Amino acid sequence: MPSRFPHLRQDFAASLVVFLVALPLCLGVAVASGVPAELGLVTGIVGGLVTGMMRGSSLQVSGPAAGMTVLVFEAVRAFGLPALGVIVLLAGLLQIAVGALRWGRWFRAISVSVVEGMLAGIGLVIIAGQVYAAAGIEAPASGLAKIAGLPGAVVEVAGSRTALLSLAVGAGTIGVVVLWQRLPQRVRTVPGALAAVVLATAATQLLALPLATVEVDGLLGAIQPPGVDAFRMLGDVALLGTVLAFALIASAESLFSAAAVDRLHDGPRTRYNQELIAQGAGNTVCGMLGALPMTAVIVRSSANVRAGARTKASRVLHGVWLLMFATLLPAALGLIPLAALAGILVHAGWKLIPFRAVVTLWRAHRGEALILVVTAVAIVAVNMFEGVLIGLALSVAKAAWDTSHIRLTVVDKGVGPVQARLTGNATFLRLPKILDTLEALPHDRPVELDLSGLHHLDHACRTALENWSERHRSTLAAAAAKPPEPSPL
Helix, strand or coil, X not given: CCCCCCCHHHHHHHHHHHHHHHHHHHHHHXXXXXXXXXXXXXHHXXXXXXXXXXXXXXXXXXXXXHHHHHHHHHHHHHHCHHHHHHHHHHHHHXXXXXXXXXXXXXXXHCCHHHHHHHHHHHHHHHHHHHHHHHHCCCCCCCHHHHHHCHHHHHHHHXXXXXXXXXXXXXXXXXXXXXXXXXXXXXXXXXXHHHHHHHHHHHHHHHCCCCXXXXXXXXXXHHCCCCCHHHHHHHHCHHHHHHHHHHHHHHXXXXXXXXXXXXCCCCCCCCCHHHHHHHHHHHHHHHHHHCCCCCEECHHHHHHHHHCCCCCCHXXXXXXXXXXXXXXXXHHHHCCCEHHHHXXXXXXXXXXXXXXXXXXXXXXXXXXXXXXXXXXXHHHHHCCHHHHHHHHHXXXXXXXXXXXXXXXXXXXXXXXXXXXXEEEEEECHHHHHHHHHHHHCCCCCCCEEXXXXXXXXXXXXXXXXXXXXXXXXXXXXXXXXXXCCCCCCC
């Protein structure tokens, strides 16, 4: 056994740590997404047993992610829970196709500012929504309405003893998660999120608090493969757009996570196309089971590396532990207060907001910082998919602007031709500036325009420069043909 599995002891220990980290997050993401809690466990199990067995990134762990919560919630609200399986299935097949075509590396070309802005926007929506869940009151539908409705929610909570108790449990859960990191290393062997949920559950049961708990139907009862009626919705263009959004965002998040995990260990590097195929295979299975979409999750992955994992056996075993828990101890889920899971998600949402990155970008690259902030605000104000598209459009526009740098140098010695030299990239974006400078040159003297320093000259600039040259020649010719004015006596 040791010769075949030389790292089994390290991988076994790491799998238990990852299982304990994943358990509360699987439940919290499912509840926040508006689906049965067991579906979060199903996705975690598939992430371990299916994606975990495949090649790609050996130490990266997959499962339901807080970064997909907003998009899943919107999809379920728009198309219904039965359609979720179809959306996830098609997104998985799309990921497999992209990986098979070896296009996975192109996801690395997505602006980091857009990805961080996306995560920041998701974090803000999660926090706003889960504050309502922590208080046990219904949240508005849109992200903007959630934020705008917070003052009214405070008034509603203040007048309800049950809501105050629920909010106190949620706040206590957040407090335990935060303070847990300051405890000795031996205590922190147990993940803070799990400890917080266990303590909140124990307090709720011992004090007989009248709080809502997780509804449990059993693992098999929660699995609902998509039926024929769900596939009939494929004619809806909005649903196909959601499929594209699922595939794009899940792939980008997974591959960015892979890049981050590679920096944490010295083992084999991620093979991005194969990792994309592995993620697609997992999402295909999740879709067939009607479960949540999966991505690689940096929290679980970093916990896996820090716990000493050496091979993919650790993530496969973590899927086994999730399956055993969901099968053998389903009643334990029904004791967990929803307020505790809401507290876990508020903390997870807070961690998604890259405060340091915004400050750093603002000091060095204000354009990138603006893209990050606009993407986040657009996600909160509009929706997930359109917010990301706005961020991508801004990123492309900024790249086009940055690559259109041009310099116009004018040398005027007072006599003879005026010398003008263009260097850089002449595109339509800088055309107004070029023409303003050229038209300000003397009209009664020849101008020598040197274009040898240009790396690129687009059609709009070429046409505009030719027109300006013709006009300038006509002006000079007219001035030369004009008879001189008689000198005064």
